[in-house]
Structures are given as C-alpha cells and as structure tokens.
Amino acid sequence: MSITVRAPAKINLHLGVGAVRADGFHPLDTVYQAIGLYDDLTVRSDKGWGIDVRAAAYVASGALPPPGLNIVDRAARLLADLHGLDPVGAVDIYKDIPVAGGMAGGSADAAAALVALDRLWQAGTSDDDLLRLAAALGSDVPFALLGGSAHGTGRGEVVRQVPDAGTWWWVLVPSAEGLSTPEVYRRFDALNDDPDPLPLSSTVVLAALAAGDPHALAAALHNDLQAAALDLRPDLGDLLEAGERAGALRGLVSGSGPTVVFLAESSAAAREVAGRLAEDVAVVLVANGPVAGAHVVPEVGTSWPT
Ligand code: C5P
Numbered sequence: 001m002s003i004t005v006r007a008p009a010k011i012n013l014h015l016g017v018g019a020v021r022a023d024g025f026h027p028l029d030t031v032y033q034a035i036g037l038y039d040d041l042t043v044r045s046d047k048g049w050g051i052d053v054r055a056a057a058y059v060a061s062g063a064l065p066p067p068g069l070n071i072v073d074r075a076a077r078l079l080a081d082l083h084g085l086d087p088v089g090a091v092d093i094y095k096d097i098p099v100a101g102g103m104a105g106g107s108a109d110a111a112a113a114l115v116a117l118d119r120l121w122q123a124g125t126s127d128d129d130l131l132r133l134a135a136a137l138g139s140d141v142p143f144a145l146l147g148g149s150a151h152g153t154g155r156g157e158v159v160r161q162v163p164d165a166g167t168w169w170w171v172l173v174p175s176a177e178g179l180s181t182p183e184v185y186r187r188f189d190a191l192n193d194d195p196d197p198l199p200l201s202s203t204v205v206l207a208a209l210a211a212g213d214p215h216a217l218a219a220a221l222h223n224d225l226q227a228a229a230l231d232l233r234p235d236l237g238d239l240l241e242a243g244e245r246a247g248a249l250r251g252l253v254s255g256s257g258p259t260v261v262f263l264a265e266s267s268a269a270a271r272e273v274a275g276r277l278a279e280d281v282a283v284v285l286v287a288n289g290p291v292a293g294a295h296v297v298p299e300v301g302t303s304w305p306t
Pocket of ligand 1: 024025026027028137138139140154155156181182185
C-alpha cells in the first residue's frame with residue numbers, strides 16, 4: 001500500500017512579532033496563507049524506516065538535516081509513541097518548496113508525514129491530537145495541516161481559519177541559499193532594543209482578505225522580520241524594488257526569508273511580472289492562494305466516492 005499526501009507552502013501576509021518570551025520564542029500575530037506550491041510525501045509499508053528526498057532543481061536540498069534528525073523523522077516518532085507503534089515505513093519526499101526559504105517547507109513535510117503515516121498505520125488519530133503533535137513539531141506545522149487563510153497567535157501554533165473572499169496571485173522568487181529562522185529572529189532582537197511585548201495586530205490584513213481587494217491587501221502587507229532578513233541579505237532590497245518596478249502591487253519577504261513574494265492584481269498580471277523578473281532572476285514562480293492544507297492525493301485511476 002502507498003499513500004501520497006500533498007502539503008502547501010505558506011506565506012505570511014502579516015507577521016507581527018513581539019518581544020522574545022522566557023522560552024526563547026516570540027509572540028506572534030500573523031496571517032498565514034497556503035499557496036499552490038507543494039511538497040509531496042509518499043509512504044509505503046516497510047520493515048524498517050527510511051526517507052528519500054528528491055527536489056526541484058532550484059531547491060537546495062543539500063541543506064536538509066541529516067537522516068534521523070529530519071522533522072519527518074521526529075513526526076514519525078511522535079505519532080508512533082502516541083499509539084505505542086513501531087515507526088516503520090519507506091518515505092519518499094518530492095520538494096518544490098524551497099529549503100530554509102521562509103515558506104515552511106519543513107513544516108509542510110511534517111504535516112504531510114503525520115497525515116500519511118496516520119493512514120499507513122491505520123492509527124485513527126483525532127484532529128485534536130494531530131494538531132497537538134503538529135504544534136510540538138514546530139510553530140508553523142498546525143497551519144500546514146489547516147491550510148487556507150488563517151490567523152495565527154501564540155508562537156504561531158494557535159490557528160483559526162479566517163474569511164477570505166479573494167483568489168490571490170503571487171510571484172515568488174526563491175534564493176539559491178537559505179536563511180536560518182533562529183538567526184533571523186536573533187537579528188530581529190538585535191535590531192529592536194526596546195520591542196513592544198505585544199505583536200502588532202493583523203486587523204488591517206484580515207479586513208483586506210475579507211473584502212477580496214488586492215489593492216487594499218497590497219497596502220496592508222506587513223512583516224516585522226523583513227528588516228532583519230534584509231540586514232542579513234541586503235540584495236533582497238534590490239529584488240523587492242525590481243518586482244515593484246516590474247508591475248507588482250507590492251513585494252514582501254516571506255516569513256523569515258529569503259524568498260520574496262510579490263502580490264499581482266490578477267493571474268495575467270502575475271505572469272507579466274514573472275516574465276519581466278525572469279529577464280534578470282534565475283528562478284521565478286507563480287502560485288495562487290488560498291489552497292487546502294495537507295491532504296491525501298487519490299491514486300491515479302481511483303474514482304472519487306459518489
Ligand atoms: O517553531 P520552530 O521550530 O519553527 O521555530 C524555529 C526557531 O525559530 C525557534 O527555535 C526560535 O528560535 C524561532 N522562533 C521564534 N519565535 C516564534 C517561532 C520561531 O523565536 N514564534
């Protein structure tokens with residue numbers, strides 16, 4: 001038996017970051033959107049445990065943690081422990097989401113692993129338990145299960161879906177080299193010597209999403225980690241300007257970066273912006289959102305239940 005689960009990349013339309021907490025995490029007020037760029041994870045029954053990773057040419061998969069320390073290994077162990085099972089299976093991951101790109105690719109893989117292994121092991125894990133395990137694996141993992149557009153609080157792990165009247169078109173520019181999320185947060189701390197304990201509220205972005213108005217959303221996009229990412233990677237500033245010159249409504253660093261995302265007015269506008277950017281930039285992608293969270297992909301030839 002084999003099961004394939006597809007999980008989306010995320011972008012943060014609003015990322016308000018408060019002062020670091022005693023546990024080392026930062027309180028967030030964030031708006032996530034799942035977009036149509038995916039990792040696919042397939043699991044098969046096996047006597048042992050193994051993970052094989054393949055990736056699109058632009059994904060720096062060499063930067064992934066070594067076998068045994070991958071977030072998918074940890075997901076398998078947590079789920080197996082919950083049910084008193086042996087964590088066995090052969091896992092194949094195909095990555096289209098950049099590694100260390102600020103798009104929660106590792107979180108997508110962890111969410112996909114929870115969903116796929118729950119089926120493979122016929123464990124029948126409740127949604128509440130899946131969300132609890134997801135939160136233990138990483139701040140963004142619950143959102144990768146949920147998908148759509150969602151408000152995130154706590155350290156990002158407390159998520160609830162929000163009304164979204166739009167189909168939003170994004171032009172994405174990944175970087176050849178990733179940024180470390182903890183390093184970006186440390187730079188945020190260094191740049192803000194007297195940060196507000198409470199993160200900036202995302203009300204304006206939530207209103208723009210509910211209205212489905214791309215110009216309002218463009219004006220509202222906000223990322224408190226952007227200055228820290230630009231401090232570590234000044235070249236991203238030129239890229240942001242180039243995208244806006246190419247016709248994007250607004251450019252933004254995605255999460256902790258270094259992927260840069262541009263909001264376009266329509267699908268045609270996104271293709272135009274992407275075409276212009278591609279004259280100078282090696283890899284330019286187009287994706288829309290919101291899309292579903294981690295979900296089982298029916299096998300080829302399977303008919304939908306009637
Ligand atoms: O939760 P996750 O494993 O994705 O977090 C990775 C790192 O990012 C944390 O160890 C922490 O340094 C930083 N982080 C943070 N505040 C958050 C989320 C992540 O400081 N809300």
